[in-house]
Every structure is written in structure tokens, then in C-alpha cells.
Amino acid sequence: MATEIIVLGAKGRMGSTIARLADNDPDYALCAVIEREGNTDGLEVYSTFVSTNLQDALLKYPSAVVIDFTVPKVSLDTVKCCKEVGGKAVIGTTGFSSEELSYLKENSKDISLLWAPNMSVGINVLLKILPQLVKILGEKYDLEISEIHHKFKKDAPSGTALKLAQCLAEARGVDLDKVGKFCRHGIIGERSSEEIGVQTLRGGDVVGDHTVYFLGPGERIEITHRAHSRETFAQGALRAAKWLAHQKPGKLYSMSDVLN
Numbered sequence: 001m002a003t004e005i006i007v008l009g010a011k012g013r014m015g016s017t018i019a020r021l022a023d024n025d026p027d028y029a030l031c032a033v034i035e036r037e038g039n040t041d042g043l044e045v046y047s048t049f050v051s052t053n054l055q056d057a058l059l060k061y062p063s064a065v066v067i068d069f070t071v072p073k074v075s076l077d078t079v080k081c082c083k084e085v086g087g088k089a090v091i092g093t094t095g096f097s098s099e100e101l102s103y104l105k106e107n108s109k110d111i112s113l114l115w116a117p118n119m120s121v122g123i124n125v126l127l128k129i130l131p132q133l134v135k136i137l138g139e140k141y142d143l144e145i146s147e148i149h150h151k152f153k154k155d156a157p158s159g160t161a162l163k164l165a166q167c168l169a170e171a172r173g174v175d176l177d178k179v180g181k182f183c184r185h186g187i188i189g190e191r192s193s194e195e196i197g198v199q200t201l202r203g204g205d206v207v208g209d210h211t212v213y214f215l216g217p218g219e220r221i222e223i224t225h226r227a228h229s230r231e232t233f234a235q236g237a238l239r240a241a242k243w244l245a246h247q248k249p250g251k252l253y254s255m256s257d258v259l260n
């Protein structure tokens with residue numbers, strides 16, 4: 001049976017990619033496309049329910065999974081709405097504060113909720129193998145991350161870079177809030193061995209590049225993931241929705257649960 005989908009932020013770079021793919025794939029039924037008020041022009045191309053109100057769409061299609069790639073404030077409202085009406089949601093939005101992420105976790109006890117800052121297979125496989133590299137290479141290898149994104153991106157560092165940094169910190173058994181180095185400028189002194197640097201570049205139309213560096217004595221390893229197209233994230237989001245449609249609430253799911 002086709003998985004019913006509601007796409008929120010349907011005119012965005014990600015929302016439009018997801019809506020187009022879902023509309024052309026018999027495994028999915030695009031039940032509704034939602035945009036902010038004053039920004040729905042052109043959405044009639046999908047021949048589906050067009051609205052500025054998620055609650056209306058969820059009441060009409062109670063079994064549908066909401067896919068939300070918008071901004072943090074809107075995604076928090078999505079969670080609230082799903083809780084009130086009884087919906088499920090896949091959230092790809094990044095830039096949440098730690099309090100906002102706690103809100104997602106808290107509500108995942110009551111609604112089926114998945115959040116992942118990067119829905120590509122490649123990044124999620126990388127997250128699985130990084131801890132092994134950290135442990136094998138040991139303390140002599142300094143850990144750094146860089147990310148490049150298009151000039152329209154609003155949050156920094158990227159959600160993926162933060163997730164990668166979190167993964168490295170956990171593998172080393174340290175607290176990212178203490179060892180994360182998000183800016184270097186001026187006479188900063190020598191690098192400490194425990195710090196994990198995260199650097200941001202912005203420009204042009206880069207879809208999303210992430211590099212993890214292991215900088216050791218006499219050598220270095222650089223592992224780079226480059227997204228060639230937003231379709232790689234969109235396919236991940238659709239796969240996550242298909243999976244989430246059959247999950248009960250209980251925890252804040254992530255892509256590692258889907259790809260298991």
C-alpha cells in the first residue's frame with residue numbers, strides 16, 4: 001500500500017524535491033502540500049490538497065506522515081499539531097537549540113517522530129564507522145570538521161557537522177560542549193589535543209559537503225561526503241516516512257533506526 005505523505009514547506013528547496021519525487025512514485029500518495037500564507041502559488045501542479053494549515057490536512061488524512069523541512073519554529077509547531085491531532089512526522093529541519101531538541105525528544109514519547117539532520121545514506125554510514133576510526137587512531141590524531149553549503153543556508157554550522165562532531169566526541173568519551181571549537185581568530189595559542197574544530201564555509205550553490213579530518217604525526221586522513229543533488233536527502237526522507245508509518249511512539253527516531 002502506498003505511504004500517505006503530507007509535505008510541509010512544499011515550495012522550499014527540499015520540500016519541492018520531496019513533493020516531486022513522491023508525486024512520481026507509486027509507493028507514495030502525496031495527500032497534501034502545505035506552505036506559509038501568501039506562498040502557495042504554483043502548488044496546484046501537484047493535483048492534491050493545497051493548504052496553509054497543517055491541522056486541516058491531518059484531519060483530512062489522519063494516516064499520513066508529515067515530512068517537514070522548514071525552520072525550527074515551524075517544525076516545533078508541527079510537533080505540537082501532530083500531538084493534538086495524532087499525526088506522525090519526519091523532520092529534516094536543522095538549527096534547533098538544545099532546548100528545542102529536548103522538546104522533540106519529550107514529545108516523541110507521545111507521537112511517532114523521526115529527526116535527522118542529514119537523510120543521505122552516505123552520511124549515516126559515515127556516522128557508523130567514525131567511532132571505529134577514532135578508537136583505532138587514538139589521541140595522537142587531532143579531529144577537525146569542515147562543511148560547505150550554498151549561500152542561502154541560514155544556520156551554521158550545519159546540523160550534519162554538529163552531528164559528526166557529536167559522534168567524534170562520544171567516541172572519545174568527551175563533552176562536545178567543552179571541547180567543540182567553532183571559531184578561531186587572532187592569537188589563539190597552540191591547539192589543545194582534546195579540541196574538536198568545526199569550520200563553516202558558505203557560497204554559491206553547493207548542495208552540501210562535509211569533511212572529517214584525522215590529523216596525525218606525519219600523515220592525515222580526510223573523509224569527504226559530497227551531496228550531488230538534494231534528491232539524495234529527499235529519497236532518505238521518503239524512505240524514513242515509509243518506515244515511520246509503521247512505528248509506535250517511544251523515542252526520537254533517527255536515520256540509523258531506518259537503515260538498520
Ligand SMILES: NC(=O)C1=CN([C@@H]2O[C@H](COP(=O)(O)OP(=O)(O)OC[C@H]3O[C@@H](n4cnc5c(N)ncnc54)[C@H](O)[C@@H]3O)[C@@H](O)[C@H]2O)C=CC1
Nearest residue numbers: 009011012013014035036069070092093094117118119233
Ligand atoms: N535533514 C536533511 O537531510 C536536510 C536538511 N535540510 C534542512 O532543511 C531545512 C530547509 O531547507 P531548504 O529546503 O533549503 O529551505 P527553504 O528555505 O528552501 O525551504 C523552507 C520552506 O519552508 C516554508 N515555510 C516557512 N514557514 C512555513 C510555514 N509556517 N508553513 C509552511 N511552510 C513554511 C518556506 O516558505 C520555504 O518554502 C533547513 O533547516 C536545512 O538545513 C536541508 C537539506 C537536507
Ligand SMILES: O=C(O)C1=N[C@H](C(=O)O)C[C@H](O)C1
Nearest residue numbers: 094117118153158159160208
Ligand atoms: O541546508 C542545507 O542545504 C542542508 N542542511 C543540512 C545540514 O544542516 O546539515 C543537510 C545538508 O547538508 C544540506
